[in-house]
Amino acid sequence: MIRKVTRSPQQTEELGAKLASVLKGREMIAMFGDLGAGKTAFTRGLCAGLGISDGVCSPTFAIVNAYSGKYPVYHFDMYRITDADDLFATGYYDYIGNGVIIIEWSENIESELEPDCIRIRISKTESENERIFEIEGLDDYADVIC
Ligand code: ADP
Ligand code: MG
Numbered sequence: 001m002i003r004k005v006t007r008s009p010q011q012t013e014e015l016g017a018k019l020a021s022v023l024k025g026r027e028m029i030a031m032f033g034d035l036g037a038g039k040t041a042f043t044r045g046l047c048a049g050l051g052i053s054d055g056v057c058s059p060t061f062a063i064v065n066a067y068s069g070k071y072p073v074y075h076f077d078m079y080r081i082t083d084a085d086d087l088f089a090t091g092y093y094d095y096i097g098n099g100v101i102i103i104e105w106s107e108n109i110e111s112e113l114e115p116d117c118i119r120i121r122i123s124k125t126e127s128e129n130e131r132i133f134e135i136e137g138l139d140d141y142a143d144v145i146c
Contacts (some may be wrong), residue, residue, distance in 0.1 A: 002135040002142050012038045012131060015145070016045025019118075022141040023050075025071035026097055028114045030106035033122035038131045039104040042122070043075055046102060058104060063090045072099030078108040087112060 006012045019029075029046075031039045044056040050069035059065040059077045067073040074095045081087050087109055095101055096114065106113060113119075118137040125132060138145060 002133075002138060002145055004133045004135070004146060006038070006131050006133065007127075008129055009038065009041045012041045012133075013045030013048065015133060016042040016047075017049030018145050019135075019138070020046045020049025020070075022138065022144055023071065023100055025100060027100055028096065028117035029100065029102040029120060030113050030117045031102065031104055031120045031122060032106050033120075034124070037122040037124060039122060042120070042133075043102050043104070046100075047073055047075075050100070064092075064095070074099055074101045076101065076103045078103060078105040081105075081108050084112075 004015060006015055031042065033039055040056065040058045047056045047067055047069065050071060050073060052067045052069035052073060054067070056067070056075065059075055060079055063077060063080065065075045067075065076090070076092065081090070092112070103109070116137070118135065121134045123132045124130070135145065
């Protein structure tokens, strides 16, 4: 597991961009963490790393936003997904393997995540602008990401 502390939204975006640099284009990235943890900030940085600059925000109502950069990116927010029918209706299963899938609120679809997905847990600390990132599934790239 890779552990990384960020101390500003900018540092979180930089971490996202570094992670983007090791992607091959078909990965699933499952983020876990509360409201305000930095899931969208991280996604914004990851997208920037893939050449996507336009308005990355939480697709809370849309459920999925599609972006086009070095690879296609499908950005999910599973906050409102409560059952299997909901998830199916988003097209989730059709997107798998066709681009980078990055997911906010993975807690809500844990049993439907790909077994080999990259898992990122983001935690707040006592310091207002500090976030702890615990990244599973990219140990081979630890020197690039840290
Ligand atoms: P989420 O998508 O997890 O709900 P956002 O990325 O939308 O979270 O928001 C994170 C909030 O926390 C923003 O208001 C941002 O300014 C703030 N913040 C403070 N420190 C950090 C940090 N180190 N990394 C990311 N966001 C931070
Ligand atoms: Mg968000």
